[in-house]
Amino acid sequence: MNSYCNGLQCRECGRKFDLEPIFACDFCFGPLEVDYNYENIKADLNKNKIESGPSSLWRYAPLLPCNPEFKIDLGDGFTPLIKANRLAKAIGLDHLWIKNDTVNPTWSFKDRVVSVAIAKAIEFNFSAIACASTGNLANSVAAHAAAAGLDCYVFIPQDLEQGKVVGSAIYAPNLIKVEGSYDDVNRLCTELSMVKNWAFVNINVRPYYSEGSKTLGFEICEQLGWRTPDHIVAPMASGSMYTKIWKGIKEFHKLGLIDEPKVRLSGAQASGCSPITTAYENNSFTFVPQKPDTIAKSLAIGNPADGYYALKQMEETNGHAAQASDSEIIEAMNLLAETEGIFAETAGGVTIACLKKLVETNKITKSEETVAVISGGGLKTIEAVSDVANNAMLVKPNIDSFEMNLTH
Numbered sequence: 449m450n451s452y453c454n455g456l457q458c459r460e461c462g463r464k465f466d467l468e469p470i471f472a473c474d475f476c477f478g479p480l481e482v483d484y485n486y487e488n489i490k491a492d493l494n495k496n497k498i499e500s501g502p503s504s505l506w507r508y509a510p511l512l513p514c515n516p517e518f519k520i521d522l523g524d525g526f527t528p529l530i531k532a533n534r535l536a537k538a539i540g541l542d543h544l545w546i547k548n549d550t551v552n553p554t555w556s557f558k559d560r561v562v563s564v565a566i567a568k569a570i571e572f573n574f575s576a577i578a579c580a581s582t583g584n585l586a587n588s589v590a591a592h593a594a595a596a597g598l599d600c601y602v603f604i605p606q607d608l609e610q611g612k613v614v615g616s617a618i619y620a621p622n623l624i625k626v627e628g629s630y631d632d633v634n635r636l637c638t639e640l641s642m643v644k645n646w647a648f649v650n651i652n653v654r655p656y657y658s659e660g661s662k663t664l665g666f667e668i669c670e671q672l673g674w675r676t677p678d679h680i681v682a683p684m685a686s687g688s689m690y691t692k693i694w695k696g697i698k699e700f701h702k703l704g705l706i707d708e709p710k711v712r713l714s715g716a717q718a719s720g721c722s723p724i725t726t727a728y729e730n731n732s733f734t735f736v737p738q739k740p741d742t743i744a745k746s747l748a749i750g751n752p753a754d755g756y757y758a759l760k761q762m763e764e765t766n767g768h769a770a771q772a773s774d775s776e777i778i779e780a781m782n783l784l785a786e787t788e789g790i791f792a793e794t795a796g797g798v799t800i801a802c803l804k805k806l807v808e809t810n811k812i813t814k815s816e817e818t819v820a821v822i823s824g825g826g827l828k829t830i831e832a833v834s835d836v837a838n839n840a841m842l843v844k845p846n847i848d849s850f851e852m853n854l855t856h
Contacts, residue, residue: 452492452510456655457483459757467513469572469647471654479753480655482513490703495674498705502526505560505663511699512663513656514567520596522553524563525663529671529819534787539804543817545677547668548790554591554615555825556584556746556793557689561660562649566592568656569647575599576646580637582630582685582746583612584793584824589649590619601646603633608745611828629740631751661689665696668819669706676711678816681803683795683823684715684724684769685747687758693821694761714767714811715758716802718742718777718794724755728769733759743774743832744794746824768811772801780804781826781833791826799823 456465460478471480489510501507505525509516528548536544552559562585569577576599579589586602593600600621604613605628617623626633634651641648649657669676676697682690694713700706717725720742727735735755740748752758762769772780777797784800785791792800803820806812826833843849 452485452489453513454483454485456480469569469574469652471652482655482659484511484513484699486699486702493703495705498670505563505660505667508663508666511666511696512564513659514564515571516567518567518570519563520566520570520592521563522559522592522595524552524559525660526667527551529668530788530790532788532820535784535800538783538787540807540814541812541818542815543677545668545672545817545819546784546788546790547664547819547821549664549821549823550790550792550796550825554584554587555828556588557661557664557821557823558584558588559592560663561585561657562588562592564660565647565649565653565657566596566598569649569653570596570598572647572653574645574647576601576644578602578637578640578644578646578648579650580630580634580648581616581650582748583608583615583828584746585650586621586623587612587615587828590616590621590623593621594619603637605630605633605745609829609831611830612745615828630749631737634749658688658692661692662696662699664689664821665693666700668693669697669700674706676706676709677819678710679712679714679767679812679818680821681714681716681799681806681812681818682821683747683799684717684752684758685749685795686752687715687724687754689821689823690715691754691757691761694765711765712767712816713761713765714802714806715762715769716799717769717771718744718747718798719771719773720744721748721750722771723750724752724758725769725771727755727759728762735759742777742794743829744777744798745829746793746795747798768806770802770805770811772798772805776801778832782836784822785826790822792822793824793826793829794832795824796822796826797832 458473780801781797
């Protein structure tokens with residue numbers, strides 16, 4: 449057994465389980481998560497060891513639920529934290545940072561969770577890797593499975609952006625388009641996980657997979673000089689990434705690596721799929737599933753698995769939630785690109801649009817040092833902003849033509 453992990457534990461009733469490919473409590477049906485032996489971790493992990501580790505999420509290996517001997521490391525994680533002065537000025541903040549996960553190997557934060565999940569799947573001796581995905585996860589699973597030499601099955605909704613479809617197909621997985629929404633895809637994969645001996649990374653390996661997201665919290669603290677900012681804004685689909693960032697920050701405090709965190713965490717959703725934000729706006733911990741209708745397809749999960757826990761976290765950290773329309777998402781994608789040179793996918797547009805709204809409504813004050821999490825790259829969703837290509841100037845190959853067009 450991993451000396452850093454005690455096993456799995458139900459988030460609802462607290463029952464303990466062995467480290468197995470299971471995801472739900474057989475007593476209360478609550479979700480399972482990894483239970484760590486923090487005393488052992490604290491004895492073996494310190495700032496110097498982390499700083500001298502690899503430039504990937506594996507610098508935090510003792511805080512991950514798998515044996516690093518089985519890792520497939522494409523350089524996942526440890527992405528830049530960029531001071532965003534021009535964007536800060538544009539939206540009215542004094543101090544803004546961008547956590548830029550567009551530069552991961554398959555251009556999204558999903559490389560973090562897949563890197564952990566596939567290591568655990570190999571450790572469990574699965575021969576095939578699978579997932580239900582809105583696109584980014586499919587890209588990452590296909591890439592990591594190819595590098596590991598494992599059979600791969602990725603299930604996606606039939607109406608995904610072409611960039612994400614190609615971004616999976618290039619790695620030659622078994623690519624399955626499903627008629628319906630992501631929730632339909634997920635339901636099918638959950639049923640298949642009961643009859644196929646495959647590692648469905650976000651189903652039967654989910655307790656391990658989800659731990660990859662907390663490395664965002666680790667990195668933000670380390671890159672700020674072993675401290676937290678005042679506020680973090682992150683996109684929400686299932687709500688898992690949003691909750692795991694906070695878990696990572698709390699673990700760093702538990703290990704004595706940072707002072708007691710006072711950071712507030714706020715979540716961002718698209719108006720066309722906002723079950724968590726809608727519940728927040730209704731002052732409720734009970735979200736109502738929605739049928740997605742948004743250009744932000746990577747966030748289009750109408751029945752979020754961690755929705756309740758995300759809402760509880762907002763209360764715990766005194767955070768907030770906001771939602772953005774399709775037009776606001778596009779406007780925010782352009783704003784981020786024009787001010788900071790970062791081309792984000794539609795989910796990034798959601799984060800920036802909601803950040804702007806939170807500032808405008810004084811839910812984030814001007815003086816709060818804020819980190820915005822940009823979770824994926826824009827070349828995956830070029831359809832959303834393809835109109836910008838119409839602004840190109842067409843000239844003849846001579847100076848007179850150029851000068852004449854330049855003045856119009």
